Amino acid sequence: MTTKTDYLDVLIVGAGLSGIGAAHHVQDAFPNRTFAVLEARDAIGGTWDLFRYPGIRSDSDMQTLGYRFRPWTDEKSIADGPAILDYVRDTAAEAGIDRHIRFGHRVIGADWSSEQSMWTVTAEHAGEIVTLSARFLYACTGYYRYDEGFTPKFEGTERFRGEIVHPQHWPEDLDYTGKKVVVIGSGATAVTLVPSMAADAGHVTMLQRSPTYIASLPAKDPIANTLRRVLGNRIAYPITRWKNVAFSTVTYQLSQRLPRLVKAFLRKAQERQLPDGYDIGTHFTPRYNPWDQRMCLVPDGDLFRAIRHGKASVVTDRIATFTERGLALESGTELDADVIVTATGLNLQIFGGAELSVDGKPVSLPETLAYKGMMLSDVPNFVFTIGYTNASWTLKADLVAEYFCRLLARMDERGESVCVPVNNDPTLTTRPLLDFEAGYVMRSVAQFPKSGSRAPWQLGMSYVHDLVTLRHRTLDDGVMQFS
Template structure:
């Protein structure tokens, strides 16, 4: 299937090695592959996965307690029911679910593991991408009509890991959750976890079961909400209805509830803040203090942390863990010196300090040799980019489960591919003239550090669809159902006389 080169040609009908090349075999890539099988059964595709196993995030992260931070009725695929007893699932169960889907939809033969996409150059005169791959057998080139980035949104190689003063003087072990050593023994050890996001609140109750003590060191508190690991209503529906019907009902129920909470938090943040504060105060009892548990921002200005079965609160009540709100002055030989003068003794320090965002899996993307500057382009239909041909990306919701948009995007791109085929088009791209009147809007209205750090790298978003990376699933669903594929913005081209200035 792979080739070393193709002669230049003005024929837009030149047949590439693949119709669709998918980058990444995580949730987004698997969703796209399954949709291709269901909606475009004659198209040839392959998934290029740089890691040696499929699963993406769920294969990369191996830290203690790894689990979903969304319920699996929305994080699961819309086309394949989640039937496990737990709504909040451990990482190994999520991987098992992905493996089942890969086999059930005959995707596995199309996955190329340990194969990294290095660069992709679109040749306008050929109407195809030339893609350089690196794998077990070295470097090689393949061609594809369409490239679909399903590589997630963060850098797998370099997380956000601040250079704390005195770090080299610490005589214990320092580890980042993104590179968790499987042989790390923390039994009977004093552990300090720097950070208060989803990763930290997941690790603390898991590590507290055997560690001597675990401390969560935070600069500011995070809004947290306890939720049962098992959804009683969902289990009831599963008992009453066939699996697919029960799954659709549970999915719809949870989508609407999450939408209600998010929109209420944005309209009247004090209402959600009061509810969460009362619940947290009740869960912690005498361990509750405003300094440690009342954030200085409104709910959903950052992603809400999910606490299944209140396990973090339970660990704190039992004295297995605690929370310290302060700033780091420096590391020393035996732990961390805080700006208040307090010292935290530690045998192990975990820097759960966040992710670093990256567009397109850090693949070098060029159009006729000219590097694409993503910041110069507007999102179109939340997955394509103004004036960029034959390319799409899966970028999930920030306020809901990632898979909701991954499924929408995969289904939409299949419709685009089928329309290309019907029109005998070699190229498809959303056209935005230089003299457009779009107003740029900040759709990343989250104060989370990883979002703010990445803003200079992210594509633009307008105030309204279709040029907006929307954060409203049900509005997007309506738009995908009602807006035609051939909407006058998306251009289908059969012949390209010369490369356009589109970089």
């Protein structure tokens, strides 16, 4: 069955951190405009509602992961998942955005009509097909596939007598108290799970093929909390936000330009937190330079503390096969386990898997270029959000929403209905959209739009640069075409 719904000015897809932020910007800038948010699941929060594994938390500070327009007021800067979820839901409720969300609507396709200057969006809802018409389509779906995580094919999994769990589908009734747990992986999920599970498990082993750079930061930012007590939330928040932006920018630039210095600093910090004589070279020294892949943060050094107290350990090796009692490794070592957690990564999926078309012709995403990392070449009135890989996602999400509102205001002022970026530079060369060596990126990036060799066809990873470009520079750059 198909049901036709009302015309909307803006249709936002996704009610996670990005979608709620986008809706807030649109509603604040255009109180008389009609908009709706389509959410495939039945709750607000996106990642922060879906992931329920022990210890889930932010992997960056909340002064930059939080919205520019709504201060983060909790004492913890590295916050747990439930606190972040409350923040997102409270933001939606306070602004009345929750009344504009249509839950259980999974977008499966969208077609742009040049004749009508309109998107027709098709969604599944309660076993029916629903279509909506919108002037602008705004995708805030992130780039993770939410219905399944990534698990490599391991030999012998059927022989293992214990439980095998993927963090993306954590069972509510999983009891690991006093048990031997092996967490396969070395990324942000693994370094979160290990110290969290170690509190109740008999012992937790983090099994990794290769190490990841791991840095410790205070869970509570003393400067942020002092400023808030002295100056209040409204003044302290932007100061702390800029302090943290400056810190992350300097850290990233040093990592790129003086990697040996950053390596030495990280190693010294780890030596202070790990047992004397610990083999840091094997277990915590990657083959790549800092920030060639995302650096993991551990609040108050909780992972190192768990290792120091004997509650957790790290093994760097490869899996030969699963056995009845655990894992046999290529080195000949065997790891006994009652529970094995495959924190082996995520699958990427852009736009939630929805298929785009223009005048009935399917859009081949790998043949498109990403304009300023937020629009697609030759695809009219379409905006999407992809955050930074070297800083908090919301920094970019806020800027994209602000740019979109500038764009819409300019079009209203001049009586225009269509905007579309067009590449007229035959010398432009292409490259992957995400220039990042992480495994989850390398597996799927070929299915994504491309980046160009020059601005504005690049997905920037500098907040300061994007701040100038998206918030202040002219919209009439010769690439964006209005009609």
